Amino acid sequence: MLSVEANERLTRVGPGTPMGELMRRYWVPIRPLAQLLDEDVMQVRILGEDLVLFRTLKGELGLIGDRCAHRRTGLRYGIPDEDGLRCCYHGWLYDLSGQCIETPLEAPESTFKERIKITGYPVQELGGLVWAYLGPAPAPLLPPWDLLVMPNALRQIGVVVLDCNWLQCHENTGDPAHSVYLHGRLFEYVLKKQGKLEERAAEGGVHTLYSRIKSGVGIESLFARATPHGMEKGINYTKALGADRDFTSRHSTVIFPFFTQTGGAGQVRQEFQIRVPIDDTHTYHINYGCYLAPPSVDAPHQDAVPWYDVPLIDENGKPILDYVLAQDMVAWRSQGDITDRSQEKLGRTDEPIIFLRRQLEEQLRIVEDGGDPMNVFRNPAELPEVLHGGAWDESVAAWWTENKVKGAAGSSSDFRSAYHKGHTMDDVDRYGPVTPQVVELMREIEEARAKAAG
Ligand code: FES
Ligand SMILES: [Fe+2]
Incomplete structure (x- = not known):
């Protein structure tokens, strides 16, 4: 829970507000070129x-x-x-x-x-x-975050205007446990109601909903820690409470102040979700999809990065609920235009959210004291060509494959790399103009990896 004042500090973004001043220290993505x-x-x-x-x-x-x-x-x-x-x-x-x-x-x-x-x-x-x-001169450098610049990849950009404050969207990333219900049980319920559960998610298949439901079993604790560019968080599982084994599931990482990166370096499908504040009660949400190919496969050349609108409602005016990002967006928007955090009752699943809020508050204070917050770069010599993450890494890719179907993020990664088996339907990528090429690329990658494995 936050006091009304603390909530105001983190949510209001107009000129002269604490968060507005913090945001004005960064280059902000405003439209697809x-x-x-x-x-x-x-x-x-x-x-x-x-x-x-x-x-x-x-x-x-x-x-x-x-x-x-x-x-x-x-x-x-x-x-x-x-x-x-x-x-x-x-x-x-x-x-x-x-x-x-x-x-x-x-x-x-x-x-x-x-x-x-x-x-x-x-x-x-x-x-x-x-x-x-939009901040004070001199402008800092525009950081080359990995997904924006890595070679040998396909890209596409989905955009949508959401009628809620940016922090609701961003706090989703401090909430690794929501998957169990929002992307597991709700997904199952929606597909059942549509009469499509068998067709889209046959029991025992790689559908994301099953691994998400499983990821609720055996939770020992949640963790969050600072990284050089933001924070990471995840869930510790224990066999004693019913998990397949003792292990830690690392979830999407946060690049301060408003990026979430799903998928780690070397995974086939990675995404930035960027929560750009339009004003106090609207957010320009960008899902920036990057599909990386290993050196053995050439990703097709793109002259420009295509973009698409992400839909919120179906042809009957009802909220769409049968893909992952849609489920997230329904949750964020239904929390209200600016959710009243003085009325929350936080539990253990919210520990990473508390960490995320503290980090924002810490960086707000640095700006208030006249300093540069995290991820403001001014010296070109300090910036590598690719910042954060990095290129294809076969050992990382292998880790994800080995760790699949263990009731954690590994299996959802596998589900995403299985797009050529029809799983484009389950994420926002289904609307992307580049998705047919992505499906073909993923098929080629799988073929190349099978060949290499003999
Ligand atoms: S030039 Fe007259 S209103 Fe703009
Ligand atoms: Fe989610």
């Missing part, structure tokens, strides 16, 4: 600020305030120009920094424009995403 290339001018709300993302006729990217300084017309209806974005009403032109550089209907000798500037923020592209920096 491929979407901007299609649309040229896009309205973007981020950290409580209304902005317009655009591409000039020269191909440069800009992010400026949404309202024209003249008579407040929305620049989201602007016209891209060689050097900036032109207001649709009277043609005032703004450059990438938000400086007005033309007022075409004013007198030719007028210097009016020189005194007119609106908000402008730097933007960059990396890994098929457009990133913005």
